[in-house]
Amino acid sequence: MKTIDPINTTNPNGFKNQASAALEDTNLQTALQRAKSGFIEKRKKAIHLVDDFEHLKTQAQQAKQSALDNLNHHLALFEKNVVASGGAVHRAKTPAELNQIVLKICQQQNAKLVTKGKSMVSEETHLNAFLEKHGISTAETDLGEYIIQLAKEKPSHIIAPAVHKTRQQVAELFKHNHELGERDLEEIRALVDEARAMLRKAFLLADVGITGANLLVADTGSVAIVTNEGNGDLTATLPKTHIVTASIEKVVANMEDAGKILQVLGRSATGQAMSTYTSFFNGPRRTEDLDGPSAFHVVILDNGRSDILNSKYKDMMRCIKCGACLNHCPVYGAVGGHAYGDVYPGPMGSVLTPLMKGIEQATPLPNASTFCGRCEEVCPMSIPLPELLRQLRNDQATKGLAPKLQSMALGIYGWLARKPRLFQLTMGMFGRVVKLFKVSHILPQETPAPDAPDTFVQQWKKSKQGHSENE
Amino acid sequence: MNNALINQLVQQLKINVAGVVCCEFSQLPHQLMSFFDQQKLPKSLITNLDLDIGMAIEITKGRATGDEAVGLSQAIAAISETGTLVLASSASNPTSINFLVDHHLVLIEAKDIVANLTDAMNKLSKMDAFDQRALNFISGPSRTADIEQTIQLGAHGPRNLWVFILI
Numbered sequence: 001m002k003t004i005d006p007i008n009t010t011n012p013n014g015f016k017n018q019a020s021a022a023l024e025d026t027n028l029q030t031a032l033q034r035a036k037s038g039f040i041e042k043r044k045k046a047i048h049l050v051d052d053f054e055h056l057k058t059q060a061q062q063a064k065q066s067a068l069d070n071l072n073h074h075l076a077l078f079e080k081n082v083v084a085s086g087g088a089v090h091r092a093k094t095p096a097e098l099n100q101i102v103l104k105i106c107q108q109q110n111a112k113l114v115t116k117g118k119s120m121v122s123e124e125t126h127l128n129a130f131l132e133k134h135g136i137s138t139a140e141t142d143l144g145e146y147i148i149q150l151a152k153e154k155p156s157h158i159i160a161p162a163v164h165k166t167r168q169q170v171a172e173l174f175k176h177n178h179e180l181g182e183r184d185l186e187e188i189r190a191l192v193d194e195a196r197a198m199l200r201k202a203f204l205l206a207d208v209g210i211t212g213a214n215l216l217v218a219d220t221g222s223v224a225i226v227t228n229e230g231n232g233d234l235t236a237t238l239p240k241t242h243i244v245t246a247s248i249e250k251v252v253a254n255m256e257d258a259g260k261i262l263q264v265l266g267r268s269a270t271g272q273a274m275s276t277y278t279s280f281f282n283g284p285r286r287t288e289d290l291d292g293p294s295a296f297h298v299v300i301l302d303n304g305r306s307d308i309l310n311s312k313y314k315d316m317m318r319c320i321k322c323g324a325c326l327n328h329c330p331v332y333g334a335v336g337g338h339a340y341g342d343v344y345p346g347p348m349g350s351v352l353t354p355l356m357k358g359i360e361q362a363t364p365l366p367n368a369s370t371f372c373g374r375c376e377e378v379c380p381m382s383i384p385l386p387e388l389l390r391q392l393r394n395d396q397a398t399k400g401l402a403p404k405l406q407s408m409a410l411g412i413y414g415w416l417a418r419k420p421r422l423f424q425l426t427m428g429m430f431g432r433v434v435k436l437f438k439v440s441h442i443l444p445q446e447t448p449a450p451d452a453p454d455t456f457v458q459q460w461k462k463s464k465q466g467h468s469e470n471e
Numbered sequence: 472m473n474n475a476l477i478n479q480l481v482q483q484l485k486i487n488v489a490g491v492v493c494c495e496f497s498q499l500p501h502q503l504m505s506f507f508d509q510q511k512l513p514k515s516l517i518t519n520l521d522l523d524i525g526m527a528i529e530i531t532k533g534r535a536t537g538d539e540a541v542g543l544s545q546a547i548a549a550i551s552e553t554g555t556l557v558l559a560s561s562a563s564n565p566t567s568i569n570f571l572v573d574h575h576l577v578l579i580e581a582k583d584i585v586a587n588l589t590d591a592m593n594k595l596s597k598m599d600a601f602d603q604r605a606l607n608f609i610s611g612p613s614r615t616a617d618i619e620q621t622i623q624l625g626a627h628g629p630r631n632l633w634v635f636i637l638i
């Protein structure tokens with residue numbers, strides 16, 4: 001059985017080999033199966049409970065789009081209001097700049113231990129490794145992030161970082177890392193309690209707390225954080241200094257717009273109308289307060305986002321990192337997040353990674369798609385992910401980056417795809433041939449031979465007869 | 472008083488796995504005692520609210536430090552649609568209580584219940600609530616599904632959320 005070592009060996013250009021290894025990793029396959037049905041069911045239920053989810057989506061998209069259309073104005077207003085409430089705002093163009101700014105603040109505080117709430121921006125900049133290199137210990141406090149920190153891995157999902165781990169693997173990690181002697185870690189409850197006890201100490205000891213941000217609210221200067229565990233709040237409340245690592249596209253105009261986005265975020269991500277904790281932070285503690293940090297910093301990262309906003313890929317900047325497109329993607333569901341070889345996996349990652357790292361650094365990713373269109377359908381921000389992937393493929397072809405055989409095969413695929421009847425017939429036949437002769441290696445990426453009796457479209461039609469979701 | 476809002480809030484809080492009690496303010500001491508008896512907990516709590524709730528419960532004033540099992544706060548608003556309480560940091564409501572205790576008791580006056588998130592945002596803006604350091608929207612006890620997608624309560628914050636709706 002092969003396992004992939006995501007920290008040392010994976011990269012976006014290695015998708016094909018990484019995906020093959022993932023398909024042979026039985027632990028990973030078990031974990032992925034479980035996660036997939038869980039996420040899909042929860043989201044579906046939550047959406048059924050609202051009268052008109054399409055309306056909520058439209059509202060949220062308008063809120064986000066209007067903020068993006070006038071981004072500099074909103075960022076300036078946000079900064080002004082944070083400063084007015086006693087905090088500081090720093091702008092970082094590159095990951096290296098963000099790391100430097102954070103390090104400097106930590107050093108001014110003489111920080112030895114930093115607790116961290118989940119922050120994808122800090123994953124982007126490899127902040128933990130950077131701080132550790134400078135002698136500052138970091139403790140991830142989101143349970144999933146904590147697990148993968150112990151395993152020395154990257155997150156494999158943007159909202160469920162350890163979704164690829166089974167409970168047995170987590171128990172092994174805990175036994176290896178916590179010196180607590182013989183104990184029974186069979187039950188998930190025991191694992192959660194052990195992590196709680198370990199991290200409680202870190203929360204109370206930490207000098208600095210670093211969190212991400214789900215939203216930056218311009219007209220109040222508030223930072224919003226959404227969690228279920230409460231780890232973000234403990235990180236933001238207990239240490240003397242709170243540093244927020246965010247990115248430019250998180251800003252919205254006001255609380256009303258923030259509310260519109262929150263209405264679709266929880267439902268799309270975990271199937272919750274509201275996540276357990278949604279918190280707004282407005283600067284450091286006030287004179288009369290008994291707790292809260294005395295220093296409040298927000299570091300806002302660009303890392304190529306301004307360029308994306310000025311390009312034909314600007315729709316991608318509406319992404320609110322809900323993870324729904326990952327959960328509904330057949331490719332992600334088959335290979336998991338590490339195969340994508342970078343911070344953001346799944347359909348959104350296949351668009352973001354080439355845009356942020358350079359298209360030649362991630363050539364396989366825009367092709368890691370079946371173009372089934374599910375991602376766009378479930379995306380609360382209606383980001384045309386398949387279309388963006390198609391454009392990236394075009395750009396690759398123009399730059400001569402797509403392998404010859406692949407562009408030929410894609411040419412045929414594209415031609416067929418424009419002729420639905422013929423396409424369905426051919427794909428049905430193709431699937432059966434692949435299965436019959438066990439020749440899945442002829443597929444452009446090493447896709448598993450389909451084992452369903454029907455083609456995707458046939459199954460899709462059947463499942464649609466049973467129930468319609470939000471169409 | 473809007474009974475529909477109260478009923479919906481009670482229902483949603485229960486769905487969110489929170490305990491709920493509706494009572495008049497005068498019954499609060501009695502209801503708090505029942506909570507301690509039912510949960511078999513030593514009768515002491517941390518709060519910085521100025522409340523006269525009788526001598527039978529030992530009250531420590533201040534913020535939470537991690538050693539206290541039970542804490543008491545007051546919400547400034549509640550959202551019936553989602554079973555959410557809104558707590559604002561202040562001298563009388565230190566945020567640490569919301570997250571460090573095992574059992575979090577929250578008072579909410581029925582008049583402060585609103586229907587949905589939009590109404591809550593309007594109400595909070597009018598109250599200048601965003602001038603406070605922190606606003607916490609709390610919809611149940613702390614939870615995680617990070618191991619095998621199985622929901623477990625009491626991840627890092629309270630294992631138990633208990634709401635007293637004052638009518």
Ligand code: SF4
Nearest residue numbers: 319320322323325379
């Ligand atoms: S692209 Fe859409 S579905 Fe995917 S994470 Fe972003 S907002 Fe969610």
